[in-house]
Amino acid sequence: MKYLDLFITFFKIGLTTFGGGYAIIPQIKETLVDKRKLLTDEEMVDMIAISNATPGVISVNLATFVGYRIGKILGATIATLALIIPSIIIITLIAMFFMEFMKIKAVNYAFWGLRIGVIALILRASISLAKKMKYDIFSILVIIAVLILTVFTSMSAILILILAFLVGIIYKSVYVAVKKK
Amino acid sequence: MTEIFITFFKIGLFTIGGGYAMIPLITDEMTRLGLLTREEILNLIAVAEGTPGPFAVNIATFVGYKSFGFLGGIIATLGVVLPSVLIIIIVSMLYEKIRKTKVLDFLMTGLRPSAIALLFSAVIALALPHITPVFDLLGVVCLIIMIGITQIKKIPPIGILGISALLGIVVKFIF
Numbered sequence: 001m002k003y004l005d006l007f008i009t010f011f012k013i014g015l016t017t018f019g020g021g022y023a024i025i026p027q028i029k030e031t032l033v034d035k036r037k038l039l040t041d042e043e044m045v046d047m048i049a050i051s052n053a054t055p056g057v058i059s060v061n062l063a064t065f066v067g068y069r070i071g072k073i074l075g076a077t078i079a080t081l082a083l084i085i086p087s088i089i090i091i092t093l094i095a096m097f098f099m100e101f102m103k104i105k106a107v108n109y110a111f112w113g114l115r116i117g118v119i120a121l122i123l124r125a126s127i128s129l130a131k132k133m134k135y136d137i138f139s140i141l142v143i144i145a146v147l148i149l150t151v152f153t154s155m156s157a158i159l160i161l162i163l164a165f166l167v168g169i170i171y172k173s174v175y176v177a178v179k180k181k
Numbered sequence: 182m183t184e185i186f187i188t189f190f191k192i193g194l195f196t197i198g199g200g201y202a203m204i205p206l207i208t209d210e211m212t213r214l215g216l217l218t219r220e221e222i223l224n225l226i227a228v229a230e231g232t233p234g235p236f237a238v239n240i241a242t243f244v245g246y247k248s249f250g251f252l253g254g255i256i257a258t259l260g261v262v263l264p265s266v267l268i269i270i271i272v273s274m275l276y277e278k279i280r281k282t283k284v285l286d287f288l289m290t291g292l293r294p295s296a297i298a299l300l301f302s303a304v305i306a307l308a309l310p311h312i313t314p315v316f317d318l319l320g321v322v323c324l325i326i327m328i329g330i331t332q333i334k335k336i337p338p339i340g341i342l343g344i345s346a347l348l349g350i351v352v353k354f355i356f
Contacts, residue, residue, distance in 0.1 A: 014233065014234050014235075015233055015234070016233055017233055017234065017235075018231075018232075018233050018339060050269075050272060051269070053286065053289060054265075054268050054269060054272060055193075055194055055195060055196060055197050055264065055265075055268065055292075056193055056194070056196060056262075056264050056265030056268060056269070057193065057196060057200065057203075057235050057236070057237040057238070057261065057262065057265050058200075058235075059235045060235055060237070060238070060262050060265040060266070061265050061268075061269050064265060064266045064269040064270065064273075065269050065272075065273060068269065068270055068273040069273065073270060076266060076269070076270055076273075077266070080262060080265075080266055083234075083235065083238075084234065084235065084238045084258055084262060086233065086234055087232070087233070087234030087235065087238040087239050087242060087258075088238070088242050088254060088255060088258055090232055090233065090234065091228075091229075091232060091234075091238075091239050091242040091243050091246070091254070092242060092246050092251055092254050094228060094232065094243075095242070095243050095246040095247060095254070096246075098228075106350055109349045109350045109352075109353035109354060110346040110347075110349050110350050111224055111227065111346075111349065112349040112353055113323065113345040113346050113347065113348045113349015113350065113352070113353075114223070114224070114227035114342055114345050114346050114349060115220065115223035115224065115227065116320060116323050116324050116327050116345055116348075116349070117227070117327050117341050117342050117344065117345025117346070117348075118223050118226045118227050118230070118307075118342075118345075119223070119304060119307050119308050119324060119327075120324065120327035120328045120330070120331040120341065120345070121230070121331060121338055121341055121342075122201060122204055122226075122300065122303060122304050122307070123304045123328060123331070124328075124331040124332070125201040125300065126201075126297065126300040126301050126304060129201075129296070129297050129300065130297050130301075133293065133294065133297060138290070138294075139293070139294035140294075142291060142294040142295055142298070143294045143295075143297060143298040144298075145298075146294070146295045146298035146299060146302070147298050147301065147302055150205075150298070150299065150302035150306075151302060151305070156209055156210070156213060157195075157205050157206050157208075157209040157210075157299055158191055158192075158195050158206060158209070158210070160295060160299070161195045161292060161295055161296075161299075163291075164291035164292055164294075164295035165288070165291050165292055166291070167291045168288070168289070168290035168291020168292060169287070169288065169290065169291070171290060171291070172287050172290045
């Protein structure tokens with residue numbers, strides 16, 4: 001029964017996937033493509049490309065997409081809920097006892113180190129994302145503009161993104177129009 | 182409570198390219214609303230990295246819980262997830278008819294470079310307190326060490342976190 005399959009698959013994924021969006025792909029392939037044959041390889045590749053290109057959390061994008069493909073809106077809802085329920089439970093439990101844990105010196109010191117480790121991780125992610133991009137004059141200008149705005153103004157990040165979105169559309173429209181001539 | 186939902190809905194809507202892209206937005210919104218300190222945000226990211234499940238969901242649940250209890254956790258999570266679900270359902274429905282990826286590329290033109298710039302500025306914002314107003318030599322040295330270690334690309338995030346936790350314990354007990 002496909003809805004049950006969806007729920008179980010994504011519940012397991014939500015419970016066992018550490019470290020970000022792409023890690024869920026092998027699991028989806030194994031269960032839904034190979035074992036249950038609810039999806040083809042081609043469909044999976046398409047879905048990954050789209051989940052990547054749309055805003056939002058990649059693994060949730062994938063769950064929704066796969067769920068929709070297999071069971072329309074109900075499938076999308078079931079897959080997404082199944083994915084997030086383990087997190088909600090685990091994190092709530094951790095959050096409940098977090099303050100108490102932090103009173104332990106070793107835990108406190110560990111978190112001091114962890115905070116530094118996190119900064120290093122974010123830097124690493126930034127660098128690898130920066131390496132993957134193709135650069136043209138427009139994107140370089142945008143990067144500089146955004147850096148200036150974040151460092152020197154108190155403009156909210158979301159506002160900056162909205163502006164960037166609009167500027168991007170305007171630029172691309174002009175570019176395409178000019179190219180046609 | 183609606184504020185939490187709306188905040189995370191916005192965050193979910195503007196997160197492009199994966200969990201880390203969420204960090205500048207979280208940092209910005211949470212400090213702006215006074216919901217979390219920079220230190221708490223970093224603690225949170227560490228916990229979210231080390232637990233299973235989507236990074237964004239972990240963060241949303243934790244923040245939501247901290248602000249409004251169990252219900253807050255659920256509402257924040259639904260908020261962060263809803264943009265994805267809505268957009269993907271729409272894209273799925275139209276997918277058969279139009280080649281969506283070209284349109285998406287078009288729409289993403291300004292957003293992709295911005296996401297990168299925001300990530301770098303988040304690094305600066307999060308690291309800055311180690312330098313001003315008080316120069317934290319210990320912190321800066323450890324940060325440089327950790328940056329060096331993260332550049333050894335094979336080590337996954339969990340490994341890096343394990344190392345940094347140990348480093349923290351050792352260093353803080355000695356100094």
